[in-house]
Amino acid sequence: MTIYRSEDHFIVQAHHISKTFPGVKALSDVSFILREGEIHCIVGENGAGKSTFIKILTGSLRPDSGELVIHGKSYKSLTPYLSQSLGIQVIYQENILVPQMTVAENVFVGRERLNHFGLIDYKETIRLTQTIIDSLKINLDPETPVEKLSPSGQQFVKIVKSLAYEPRILIMDEPTAMFNVKDVEMVLNLVKDISRRGISVIYISHRLEEISEIADRITVFKDGQVVATHENPGKDFDLSVLIREMVGRSVEAFYKKDRNTIGEVVFEVKNLRLHHHSPEINFTLKKGEILGIAGLVGSGRTEMIRALFGMDPKISGEVWYRGKRITIHSPQDSIQAGIGLITEDRHKTGLALNLSVIKNTTIAGLDQYPGPILNLTTEKTDVEQFIQELDIKTPSPYQEVRFLSGGNQQKVVLARWLFKDVDILIFDEPTIGIDVNSKNEIYKLMTELAQKGKSIIMISSELPELIALSDRVIVVKNGRIITELDDDEITEENIISYAFGVTDDGQSEE
Amino acid sequence: MPTPKTESDAETTTSPQPGIGSKLLNNQLTTIILILFLMIILLGSFTRTFLTANNIFNVLRAFSWIAIASFGQSMVIIGGGIDLSSGSTMAFAGIMTAMMLSYGLGVLVSILIGLGFGVFIGFINGILVSQAKLPPFIATLGMLSILRGFCYGLTSGWPIRDLPRGFLFLGQTDLAFYIWKVPLPALIMVFFVIISYIYLSKTKGGYHIYAVGGNEYAASLAGIDAKRVKYVIYSLSGLFAAVGGILMTSRLGVAAPTAAQGYELDIIAAAVIGGISLNGGEGNVWGALVGAAIMQILRNALVLVGFPAYWQSSAIGAVIISAVMIDQYRKRRI
Structure with missing residues (x-):
């Protein structure tokens, strides 16, 4: 890439920025240029490196290598204070x-x-x-x-x-995510107005239509790299080009799941409604199946599962399990019925961190021990069996779970539901914050569970994971199930174009 | 991209793999038991009176009420709450029992009524915390004041005296045990600490208390009825405070509306010195027992060494702060 050091209407020049987190290369060799008074849009799926890049500009992360040139001065890294005094402002979500x-x-x-x-x-x-x-x-x-x-x-x-x-530089992270259609137009006009005053805007959004409408230039991020930067003089950029650039990762290196036999439908959600005006949700789950739920963050995937599991109230809807209708008003009802939920945030909602591996494992399934007084030796033996089976690395079953690594903590949550012996497991972002090796172990465990006849629902923002593991994928957007993808249809391109709403079912709200 | 297999291992093993020796040293209970023994040895060698059977049993009797109430308090704190009303509950249960006795009801019936009120008060606290969703501090602070008002109002401010012999027996009897005369309240305390220990550490209900205190949200997602757990712990705290209050009344031979004023702080302090974290989910009742013992021995010691009585409260405050500081230092080292 050319270095434009001399040109003073380049307000920000990032050269060859790289940043690695344990196990993940978040940014590699990213170069990016922001011109004075332009609206520069950044697109990319979740985890493409957009946020990491913004954090480097705001000084909350230090790049491992590379150089930032801002107002013609070169910096190795910024601090939040320095970033602000250089005129960089962020509007966070x-x-x-x-x-x-x-x-x-x-x-x-x-x-x-x-x-x-x-x-x-x-x-x-x-x-x-x-x-x-x-x-x-x-x-x-x-x-x-x-x-x-x-x-x-x-x-x-x-x-x-x-x-x-x-500010001289304004960074807007999904500014329209919270707005209804009418206000979105206002925000977009406002952004144009701000840029006309000579303020450069970096605009991050998942709504490709609005990007094509306001952007002067568009940069596509993927897997921590810049794929391309496009000029958009006519404000009519071809969205399919963006989609194509956002996908196309090689899935070959990724975990490969052994196909297994899938039985009949065991679980069915009919006409589930979360609010009075929200769309109806219908889907089924088969024995031994891994059902992937795709959608952008904020698409309503998590809300759907929360209501289903009984954490949030719902307006209407039926849940059928093995041919019988079940009522779920609370997590207890779900667990009683044989459903287990592995939440996205292990620390806040999954584990009691200062309790031992034993207690965290048995807590949902104590009922299977007869009598009021527990036999602590039996309990320990049972938990040790899971520690061995799931290969949980802990110095002792009495270890407090806060001392375990993310992957091992996740296995403890999984052990809890295996101990409870539920038939349906819901994973919300099963491998979030987990290193690559543990990820593969979790995938292997999930596959084995499906082979043993358990049914799995998996919400994930990681497309490779969804594609590799899912037998079927449903795509959610604005709280609605947009489409259902089978076998060969489960491709990155399909999922992204439905999730971003470019390929539509014709009744989307925007 | 392949990462070396050792990475997750390394992360796990950063936590210590304690051997028996360091495990004991790192255990809060061991720390405070050591402090307790140190106090006993020092007092035994510096005073002639401390290590006499008579004095020891006096100490035991004196802290038995606080300790019993503290076991209930411990359950509330382990479950992530706090019960500021336990001192008032002690006084109220004593007064209710005494009133029943003065109406001529039998000893057993009167005591059961006193205990019943304890459970009832705790249950109300449970409703306020889990249904009305009040912060436990506020709900039980209000209850503290309401009950104290009842104590004064029901007695018009006069202590109830002339309690029957059968009732005074409870707090004033010593049982012969080899060569010693062990006070009955101390035995009742031992009974309660064992029961509480079994309940907390070896039953499902006890596990649920730790889980709710450790992470209420995660516990409810694991199918635990967190509201029920709260009813149970506050009710038990009320019950245990009532037991303490009735023993206290029996020992003093009088039910005064001013009784047990400020005891809630001693009760909470005993639990905290004993390593029960106010964040919930941590500690056990043995700690509360030792904590209560340390506080009472300290009081006793201050008298024996002739420490000015007016300054006692400052000394006890300093002990509470140091105990918790030592505990935090110990935890940081881990």
């Missing part, structure tokens, strides 16, 4: 607002305007906030507490807040 404080207070929190006595000058705070709001031509009252605003109103506050720092 997460909530960074204090709900009880007013819009104006939120905009200037941490940089409060003071009067002559060193006290907070509230009038000046409001005036400055109003100036920014007026310049954006949006409707927002600086004195409203943020908690009273709608989600999209809060999103606007984040934008106002970042503009109050008078």
Whole structure:
């Protein structure tokens, strides 16, 4: 790649940036150029390296190698403070607002305007906030507490807040994710307006249509690398080109599953509705089958499973299990019926970290021991058997699980459900935060379970994992099952184009 | 991309693989038992009175109520909550029992009614925490005050005296045991610590308490009814406080509305000194027993060595802080 050191309308130049996390090469040899006043969109599937790259620009991660040239000065790495003083501002997806404080207070929190006595000058705070709001031509009252605003109103506050720092470079991470259709148009106009003031915008979004509408240039990330950067002068970029570039990873090196015999339908979800206006969800699960659920983060996959498992209330819907209708109002009901859930966040929702491997394993299945008093020796022997079977690396069954590695912790959660002897296992992101070796072990275990006749539902953002393991894949978008893919149809290209909504069933909301 | 197989192993083995010796040293219980013995040895050699059977049994009797209430408290804290109302519950259960006795009811019936009120109070705490979703600190703080009001209101501020002999027997009897006379409350305490230990460490219900305290959300996803667990632990805390309160009333021979004022802090302190983490999911009742013993011995010692009585409370506070600091230091080392 050419080095454009001399040209001063290149505000940010990243040269050959690499970053490795234990077991994962998050970025490798990424070069990226941001011009003054342009809207530069970044696309790529989950885990393509977009967030890592942004974190390097904001100074929260240090690159292993490479160089950043910002305003013509070269840096090996940035700190959050340095990044801000170079005029880089980010609008994150997460909530960074204090709900009880007013819009104006939120905009200037941490940089409060003071009067002559060193006290907070509230009038000046409001005036400055109003100036920014007026310049954006949006409707927002600086004195409203943020908690009273709608989600999209809060999103606007984040934008106002970042503009109050008078940034040169504004990074927007999925800014439209929270907005309804009408407000999305407003946000897009706002972004164009911001760029016309000479502020360069890095815009990350999963909505390809809007990218093609606003982008001056588009960069595609895949597997930690930049695939291509396209000019988009006519604002009508061909989306199928982007899709093609986002896929096409070689799956050969990946885990290969042995096909196994799949029995009849054991589990069926009929007309499941989460809210009054949400679409109906229907799907089936067969004996010995691994059913993959694909969709972008925020597509409603997790919500669907939470409602199904009884963690969240649902409006209507039937669940049939082995020809009988079962009612699920709580996780206890699901477990009673023989369903186990392995959540995405082991630490928050899966394990009691300061308890032993033994206790974490047996906790769901204590009922199988007769009598009120436990025989701790039997319990230990039982757990030791699982430790051996699943190859859980722990110095002792009494070890507190917080000392185990991510992969071994995941195996403990799995052991819990095997001990409980459930027939249906739901995995939400089964290998998140797990190193490559343990990943393969988990895949092997999942395959073996399916061969033994258990049925598995697997939500995953990792396409290779979905493709390698699933017998069938359903794709979810906006809380709706868009399509169901079988055998040969399970390809990266298919899943991505459905998940991003380019190939549509014609009734999507946007 | 292939990573060397050793990676996950390395991660696991960063945690220590303790041998028996270091395991004992790293165990909180061992630490505080050592502190306890150190105190006993020091006191035994510096005072002539401490190591007499009489004094030891006095100490035992004096901390038995606190210890019993502390076992219930321990279950609440292990389950991720706290019960500030246990001191008031002690007083209230004592007063209810005494009132029943003064109405002429039998000893056993009166005691059962007192215990029943203890369970009832705990159950209300359980409702406030699990159904009304109040923070345990607030719910039981309110209960502390409400019950104290009942204690004053029901007695018009006057202590209830002239309790029947049959009732005073409980707190004032010593049982002959070889050459010693062991106070009955101390034996009751031993009984309760064993029962509590078995319940917490060897039954399903006990496991559920640890799981809810360790990670309530994960526990409920594992099929545990977290609300039920909370009813159980607060009810047990109420029951145990009532047992302590009735023993106290029996020993003192009088049910005063001012009784057990501030005891909740001693009860909680005993658990905390004993290594029961306020974060929940950790510790056991043996710790609470030793914690209660350390506090009472310290009180006793301060008297025996002639430490000014007005300053006692400061000394005890310093012990609580040091005990927890030692514990945190021990944990960081792991």
